Amino acid sequence: MDTQRSAKPTRKRRKMQRVTMMDVAARAEVSPSTVSLYLRKPDAVSASASEAIAKSIEALNYVPNLMAGGLAAASSRAVSIIVPSVRNAFFAETVATMQAELGKERLQVLLGHTEYSEREEENLVRMALSWAPAAIVLTGLSHSNATRRLLRESSVPVVEIWELGSEPIEMAVGFHHQQVGHSMAAHLVQRNRRNLVFLGARLQEDKRAAHRAEGFVEEARKTSGATVEIIQHPAPSSAEVGAMLLGETMRKFPQVDGIACSNDHMALGVIFECQRLGINIPGQLSVIGFGDLSFSAASNPSLTTIRPPGDLIGTEAARLILERIADSGERKPTVIDTRFTLLHRQSS
Amino acid sequence: MDTQRSAKPTRKRRKMQRVTMMDVAARAEVSPSTVSLYLRKPDAVSASASEAIAKSIEALNYVPNLMAGGLAAASSRAVSIIVPSVRNAFFAETVATMQAELGKERLQVLLGHTEYSEREEENLVRMALSWAPAAIVLTGLSHSNATRRLLRESSVPVVEIWELGSEPIEMAVGFHHQQVGHSMAAHLVQRNRRNLVFLGARLQEDKRAAHRAEGFVEEARKTSGATVEIIQHPAPSSAEVGAMLLGETMRKFPQVDGIACSNDHMALGVIFECQRLGINIPGQLSVIGFGDLSFSAASNPSLTTIRPPGDLIGTEAARLILERIADSGERKPTVIDTRFTLLHRQSS
DNA sequence: AAAGAAAATCGTAGCGCTATTATTGCTGCG
DNA sequence: CGCAGCAATAATAGCGCTACGATTTTCTTT
Structure with a gap:
């Protein structure tokens, strides 16, 4: 109750280690504004100032603080x-x-x-x-x-x-993924396939794959004499799911002669499973994938597919x-x- | 030249649209400090204050500004x-x-x-x-x-x-990628393979693949009667490069009976190329990959590989x-x- | 019930930068 | 010459938040 107790702004903030724009400005003998301007719109700063600032930045190894910039x-x-x-x-x-x-x-x-x-x-x-x-x-x-x-x-x-x-x-x-489905179906039809199946994985979540499936069915239905089915699995697409679904397809629709897959992983599984079951591709069965993944051109047989321009x-x-x-x-x-x-x- | 012209600190900053922490504090009838504390260390704030703040945040649809936080x-x-x-x-x-x-x-x-x-x-x-x-x-x-x-x-x-x-x-x-190389070589040796080849891609840039190759050679050299070679290509690894390098290998080292690959993409290419060339895996040639990629278990034959715990x-x-x-x-x-x-x- | 300790809350000074306005120094021109 | 017009530079006021210390409230203990 004696010494004044308020007027004591003895604050101290965390030690400033970092080199700031002010340091750069001081060394270059310009104002901080100019440095900021130089960094954002170099053309608005004179050549002499630019040079001095560049030199200063280099010497101090200045790293701008994007948080501060972003805030401002x-x-x-x-x-x-x-x-x-x-x-x-x-x-x-x-x-x-x-x-x-x-x-x-x-x-x-x-x-x-x-x-x-x-x-x-x-x-x-x-x-x-x-x-x-x-x-x-x-x-x-x-x-x-x-x-x-x-x-x-x-x-x-x-x-x-x-x-x-x-x-x-x-x-x-x-x-348009629906268009992809159209193209897939049209291609198979053109190759004289009439008993078509779409192998899908996780169509519930993957809306885009679902659209491809939709488009496929839609286009197939336009072809007189063609049948089309969707065989799917809730797990994410993979070669294993592809192989498994091919098995299911052969059981349910042994007359199938054209298969479109959710993507190339599935198609790869189909190719391997066909090898194991002795099904000839494309003789007995045509397969088309989606993705043109890195292995698709090198497989045996090489895989017809849709290349999306990722x-x-x-x-x-x-x-x-x-x-x-x-x-x-x-x-x-x-x-x-x-x-x-x-x-x-x-x-x- | 009449209306006073100086004393006019008529600054105005960009319109403040955003809901700030101060708004939240005002509505919850606490100080901004408390809101900040609540956001960072909820346990340090009383239940009543927490509730009021939570309600306020909800009502105002407050989104914190991480730039400001990061700067401070x-x-x-x-x-x-x-x-x-x-x-x-x-x-x-x-x-x-x-x-x-x-x-x-x-x-x-x-x-x-x-x-x-x-x-x-x-x-x-x-x-x-x-x-x-x-x-x-x-x-x-x-x-x-x-x-x-x-x-x-x-x-x-x-x-x-x-x-x-x-x-x-x-x-x-x-x-340790070198240990991976060891394991690969040891496995092939254990399967009675003695003429070993490592198929590599982009070993110059991919140091880790290079270490695997090194380890492979090192371990192979420990086995009496074993030979080991590295066949490589500067392009990134892919099934195509794998297929190509298998061809090169068969020309240069037709006696090869064990192949380790940079990764499973390469190994997949090897498998397909062997199918095309009529080489039996694993009868004539053992293949081991690296990666356990999604197709590796489903291939024909399924691929022996190293699974890195990504x-x-x-x-x-x-x-x-x-x-x-x-x-x-x-x-x-x-x-x-x-x-x-x-x-x-x-x-x- | 008073004193002390602990818990909860508050007040404020920056963090480092940009946007905006203000200032300065030059041209060129009537 | 005087000043409009422009280019280059500088000064200033925050941006929204957190850290820090200070203050208030609540809980213990004797």
């Missing part, structure tokens, strides 16, 4: 990419491509896996928004209402990849994001159809 | 994972597992691909450090000196994955990171050997 600018240099799983080669391809493309512009990729759950996707979107990302990339067009609302209310650019068909939130890059989807999505950021503007609905290619090889 | 705390909720490529199923598995594990603690994954370039890795580490990440995960133990220095000078926890053998920067989770590496790495963060302490060198498993199947 209310937007970060991160792009959140949310896919079902990067274990899936399709999405791995796109993610890798996007990382490379976005990296050129010093944008970082924040990765999330939904494991095919809309609930988890919503979670990830919420977390992503905490980062004030430069953009958010989602897989497919099916999302929970809450996800849609979160995204619509934020002003973050949104790109949906790997699927076209219904209304996108903002931008979309992909292709890398093109990545580059186009990255391009859209970059353009949208440059415009720093409003939503601009854009849809890019990347198409797909049917590769006719020995199995059909 | 000098450390973010991001973990940077840098792998050669997520196209590679091994790394995809580990990345996916880590994302799931870290996600539980609300840590986000920042992804980077080196494409097997140390130069690019250095770049990515520099970018990663800009985020003040909670931890950095690198693949393998070979890094440029600059990378090492950057990491050592920062106080960010570092985990190196998928390889053991030399001195890690701080923590490491993986296994998911275990992920969970252990995540665990180390979480513990290290909780300790918030100093470097603590740790090495976890996850081992690997040899799966003996039909191909050997």
